[in-house]
Amino acid sequence: MAAPTIKLNNGLEIPVIGLGTWQSKPEEVTNAVEYALKEAGYRHIDCAWAYDNEKEVGEGIRRSGIPRSEIFVTSKLWCTHHHRVEEALDETLANLGTDYLDLYLVHWPIHLNPNGNHPKFPTRPDGSRDVLTDWPIRDTWAQMEAVLAKGKVRAIGVSNFSERILERDLLPHATVVPAVNQVELHLYNPQLGLVEYLKRKGIVPQAYSPLGSTGSPLLQDETAGALAQQYGLSTADVLLGYLVAKDIVTLPKSVTPARIKSNLEGALAAAKKLTKEDITKLDGVAASGKQNRLIQPPWGVDLGFDNWPVRVQGQ
Ligand code: A2P
Numbered sequence: 001m002a003a004p005t006i007k008l009n010n011g012l013e014i015p016v017i018g019l020g021t022w023q024s025k026p027e028e029v030t031n032a033v034e035y036a037l038k039e040a041g042y043r044h045i046d047c048a049w050a051y052d053n054e055k056e057v058g059e060g061i062r063r064s065g066i067p068r069s070e071i072f073v074t075s076k077l078w079c080t081h082h083h084r085v086e087e088a089l090d091e092t093l094a095n096l097g098t099d100y101l102d103l104y105l106v107h108w109p110i111h112l113n114p115n116g117n118h119p120k121f122p123t124r125p126d127g128s129r130d131v132l133t134d135w136p137i138r139d140t141w142a143q144m145e146a147v148l149a150k151g152k153v154r155a156i157g158v159s160n161f162s163e164r165i166l167e168r169d170l171l172p173h174a175t176v177v178p179a180v181n182q183v184e185l186h187l188y189n190p191q192l193g194l195v196e197y198l199k200r201k202g203i204v205p206q207a208y209s210p211l212g213s214t215g216s217p218l219l220q221d222e223t224a225g226a227l228a229q230q231y232g233l234s235t236a237d238v239l240l241g242y243l244v245a246k247d248i249v250t251l252p253k254s255v256t257p258a259r260i261k262s263n264l265e266g267a268l269a270a271a272k273k274l275t276k277e278d279i280t281k282l283d284g285v286a287a288s289g290k291q292n293r294l295i296q297p298p299w300g301v302d303l304g305f306d307n308w309p310v311r312v313q314g315q
């Protein structure tokens with residue numbers, strides 16, 4: 001079963017459901033990707049350099065036998081690479097074994113010291129993350145626009161950008177408006193204001209950790225569980241369908257074949273069955289006391305998100 005697509009602001013069509021690969025172990029992800037493409041009908045794989053499994057994802061794509069042109073492949077620029085976007089992209093392309101990406105994202109609005117004490121997570125002597133706080137994100141974005149112009153990627157976007165960072169630091173300087181913003185979106189962190197803002201700006205919201213990530217508390221949620229029972233679906237189906245019904249590109253991660261398959265089929269079934277009233281009810285769950293942002297790396301920088309209490313360095 002193929003997922004329907006959503007049109008990006010440059011006309012490119014993106015399948016509304018993609019396979020997430022964060023935390024997929026290299027030895028598991030090749031099979032997961034191959035299965036997703038060949039058996040389950042996925043046509044969209046979401047990757048990142050920082051997940052340390054791009055080569056194995058590329059192997060899964062090749063083993064699936066599905067032509068590259070039929071697959072929407074996304075990857076992300078890591079934080080220590082903001083000063084050399086094209087080089088980092090070339091490394092990702094080589095890892096994946098492809099000569100273009102469908103979508104390339106700035107993974108975080110954070111530039112980490114490229115000459116620090118670690119290639120991925122450099123730290124200062126006090127243990128805090130070695131962030132270059134005076135780096136203008138527009139300098140990263142100009143390089144993203146350049147690789148787009150060169151044709152190495154078909155669309156560019158951002159990830160983990162708040163409305164404040166987009167409005168203040170990126171959009172006033174951008175020639176190309178980001179096609180997407182991939183953020184943590186799920187029942188307990190629906191970010192209703194941010195999603196509405198993105199839609200106003202023509203930026204497609206993408207949901208990472210739509211099931212609440214590893215060890216998720218969402219799968220036991222009573223409201224989602226009751227709707228699942230009512231419609232003869234699983235709770236995971238309802239959690240995913242809730243996002244798909246709101247035209248949010250949804251990226252469930254799994255390395256388990258049965259789940260990979262049911263996540264696509266169940267999400268589409270749930271998106272069809274959930275009524276406007278159901279969506280309104282689900283929209284209210286977080287605000288009723290369940291709000292829970294699950295992914296909060298200790299950047300030590302205020303990224304401008306709601307519900308992310310940050311201990312800024314020096315405070
Ligand atoms: P696994 O990869 O072992 O199948 P998220 O997409 O929010 O990051 O969630 C990923 C987590 O949810 C992983 O631990 C994944 O496990 C698990 N998972 C994925 N699909 C389902 C499902 N349909 N039911 C229950 N757990 C799931």
